[in-house]
Amino acid sequence: MASPLPQMLLDGLFTGGTYALMAAGMALILGVVKVINLSHGAFFTLGAYVAYALAERGVETPLAAAPLAAVIAFAFGVFLGKSFINPARKHPFALPVGTLACALLFEQSAQMVWGPHPLSIEAGDPWIGPGGLVIRRWGVIAFLSSAVLLGGLKWVLSARPGLPLRLIAEDEEIAGSLGMDVEAIRYTTFGGACAMAAAAGALLSPSGAVTPTMGRAPLLLSLVVVIVAGMDSVAAIFLLSIGLGIFGNACAWLLSPQWSYVALLAAVCLLLSARPAGLVVQACRRDG
Amino acid sequence: MSRWGGLPSGPWAARYRGGWLAAGIGLLLLFPLSSPDAFFLDVFTTGFLLAAFAASWDVVGGVSGQITLGHALPFGAAAYACALLTSLAGWPLPLAVAAAILLAAAMGTGIGALSAPLAGPFVALLTLALGEIAHEAAVGNTFFSGPGGYAWGGEGGIPVALPWRDAPPFSSYYAALAFLCIASFGMLRFSRSGAGLILRAVAGSPITAQASGVPIARFKRLAFTVGSAFAGAAGAGFVIHVGRATATDLSLELSFQAATFAAVGGRGTIVGPVVAALVLHVLFQGLSLSPSTRVLLYSMTLLVTLRFFPGGVVGTARDLASRLGGKEGTRTPRGRVRNRNGGGTP
Numbered sequence: 001m002a003s004p005l006p007q008m009l010l011d012g013l014f015t016g017g018t019y020a021l022m023a024a025g026m027a028l029i030l031g032v033v034k035v036i037n038l039s040h041g042a043f044f045t046l047g048a049y050v051a052y053a054l055a056e057r058g059v060e061t062p063l064a065a066a067p068l069a070a071v072i073a074f075a076f077g078v079f080l081g082k083s084f085i086n087p088a089r090k091h092p093f094a095l096p097v098g099t100l101a102c103a104l105l106f107e108q109s110a111q112m113v114w115g116p117h118p119l120s121i122e123a124g125d126p127w128i129g130p131g132g133l134v135i136r137r138w139g140v141i142a143f144l145s146s147a148v149l150l151g152g153l154k155w156v157l158s159a160r161p162g163l164p165l166r167l168i169a170e171d172e173e174i175a176g177s178l179g180m181d182v183e184a185i186r187y188t189t190f191g192g193a194c195a196m197a198a199a200a201g202a203l204l205s206p207s208g209a210v211t212p213t214m215g216r217a218p219l220l221l222s223l224v225v226v227i228v229a230g231m232d233s234v235a236a237i238f239l240l241s242i243g244l245g246i247f248g249n250a251c252a253w254l255l256s257p258q259w260s261y262v263a264l265l266a267a268v269c270l271l272l273s274a275r276p277a278g279l280v281v282q283a284c285r286r287d288g
Numbered sequence: 289m290s291r292w293g294g295l296p297s298g299p300w301a302a303r304y305r306g307g308w309l310a311a312g313i314g315l316l317l318l319f320p321l322s323s324p325d326a327f328f329l330d331v332f333t334t335g336f337l338l339a340a341f342a343a344s345w346d347v348v349g350g351v352s353g354q355i356t357l358g359h360a361l362p363f364g365a366a367a368y369a370c371a372l373l374t375s376l377a378g379w380p381l382p383l384a385v386a387a388a389i390l391l392a393a394a395m396g397t398g399i400g401a402l403s404a405p406l407a408g409p410f411v412a413l414l415t416l417a418l419g420e421i422a423h424e425a426a427v428g429n430t431f432f433s434g435p436g437g438y439a440w441g442g443e444g445g446i447p448v449a450l451p452w453r454d455a456p457p458f459s460s461y462y463a464a465l466a467f468l469c470i471a472s473f474g475m476l477r478f479s480r481s482g483a484g485l486i487l488r489a490v491a492g493s494p495i496t497a498q499a500s501g502v503p504i505a506r507f508k509r510l511a512f513t514v515g516s517a518f519a520g521a522a523g524a525g526f527v528i529h530v531g532r533a534t535a536t537d538l539s540l541e542l543s544f545q546a547a548t549f550a551a552v553g554g555r556g557t558i559v560g561p562v563v564a565a566l567v568l569h570v571l572f573q574g575l576s577l578s579p580s581t582r583v584l585l586y587s588m589t590l591l592v593t594l595r596f597f598p599g600g601v602v603g604t605a606r607d608l609a610s611r612l613g614g615k616e617g618t619r620t621p622r623g624r625v626r627n628r629n630g631g632g633t634p
Contacts, residue, residue, distance in 0.1 A: 084595060092355070093555065095409060097355065098594045100544060101587040101594075104586075105587035108580045108583050223413065265420050272406060272417075273414075
């Protein structure tokens with residue numbers, strides 16, 4: 001039997017690369033809206049359920065599901081950003097608890113609509129590579145789509161259209177005084193980031209079980225990525241997500257799937273204890 | 289401020305609030321005597337314990353402004369400790385309860401020490417992660433295995449060995465009500481003590497408090513210790529009432545419920561979360577809604593509250609009442625000022 005190591009690395013690469021899309025959305029929200037969005041995982045789940053619903057109706061390609069999921073998530077994200085996040089930004093209590101409420105609201109609604117049981121999407125036959133290596137077709141497509149989208153994001157952020165985002169992240173008051181509609185840019189960014197999470201969910205849906213709480217692990221992964229890699233470099237987010245994807249896969253392989261979630265939780269605790277000031281200082285500097 | 293020249297007036301004025309509380313307790317004492325259904329007695333008994341839990345959340349999240357989303361951790365840990373110590377180790381119940389409360393308090397000190405250097409939403413993040421780790425540990429079937437070869441833990445939970453068999457519902461009701469009154473009184477006294485005042489200052493502005501010479505890390509630890517001890521007591525009471533410690537006692541949903549009760553009732557008031565917990569729990573549970581419908585309704589209630597009543601439904605109503613009722617409202621400036629500023633801003 002072939003060594004499981006290459007298989008583990010490959011699967012982790014595909015999964016982690018797609019998670020990077022979601023983590024980049026989280027970083028965007030943190031940088032521009034300056035909010036820790038605990039409902040980010042719910043949008044990931046939404047994307048997966050959209051893919052499942054489409055697959056049930058015969059459209060078995062996540063490439064079709066991802067844009068649809070992204071549009072739906074964008075609409076919900078804009079609604080959430082405009083009607084809740086923006087007005088509640090001044091209340092430090094309202095944000096973590098409120099976004100958690102959104103996540104739980106979505107989890108329970110999904111459970112009512114699709115039931116609590118894990119659902120699966122037919123992924124098609126994998127390709128068999130050298131040495132019996134199983135190459136999941138949708139893993140490859142998801143990874144490539146995610147890489148292309150992230151490349152696009154990096155380009156947008158560094159080019160002229162991304163200037164307002166960078167300016168608001170740097171100094172909101174100057175952006176406002178230059179005549180930019182800061183509030184509108186905030187909720188549009190929030191919607192866009194939610195769309196990225198949903199697209200990641202749709203792309204990753206054939207590689208695992210679709211459950212109402214499936215978004216919790218990617219949410220934590222995004223948080224770890226944002227705490228460690230910061231919000232400035234898309235490349236750092238991409239690489240770290242791949243690293244964490246491989247790490248999570250190794251945990252699931254060596255121990256049990258449940259352990260990769262616990263490992264991510266432990267990583268959040270350790271990181272917050274180790275560098276309590278890291279992220280906060282950055283956020284404050286940007287606010288000031 | 290008052291159209292009535294500052295004279296205390298109106299039935300909702302602050303000086304009459306104690307009377308309304310006494311009337312509420314009187315009604316609750318009278319309720320079992322009206323020979324209601326055992327189901328409703330059970331709903332109220334659980335409601336009293338959850339209300340004490342919500343008040344203990346308020347000590348941490350309201351009075352001292354440390355937004356915890358893992359408050360189920362001391363609650364569930366005490367419940368599990370109670371069940372394990374009585375069933376597996378054969379300890380007498382009072383000793384197990386005392387040990388469970390001590391454990392919860394120690395856990396609170398630990399959580400407080402870990403989260404003291406963190407600001408604002410990161411406290412929420414850390415406590416959420418700690419709570420979820422405990423929940424996952426409790427769900428995993430392999431963690432505990434009882435004597436006789438069958439597995440304990442997991443979804444089925446661990447039974448608690450009680451010295452009595454089938455307590456009559458009304459005695460559980462009165463015991464839980466007594467516990468709620470004593471615990472709320474204790475927490476109210478704590479929140480109005482010198483330490484409570486300092487904690488409110490820490491919640492309002494940590495930097496100002498620090499500049500005034502307050503050791504803020506120590507006081508944050510104190511808030512977590514006291515809040516967790518009361519949460520542990522509520523957890524021990526809960527497991528004695530239900531008879532079994534399950535992973536639900538450690539769930540994120542439970543922590544979230546406590547935060548919802550506090551947000552609806554008005555954070556930092558202790559009594560507000562108790563009232564909100566009683567009303568919402570009795571309403572939702574009394575209608576026999578499924579657990580997922582209840583979580584759905586709690587989330588919606590919370591979102592509506594946060595959006596339209598940032599000071600809590602009870603807090604906003606109180607502000608309105610004190611505006612109508614005259615100058616009396618000025619007796620509660622702390623709660624109102626704190627609600628407007630929110631918790632510790634990073």
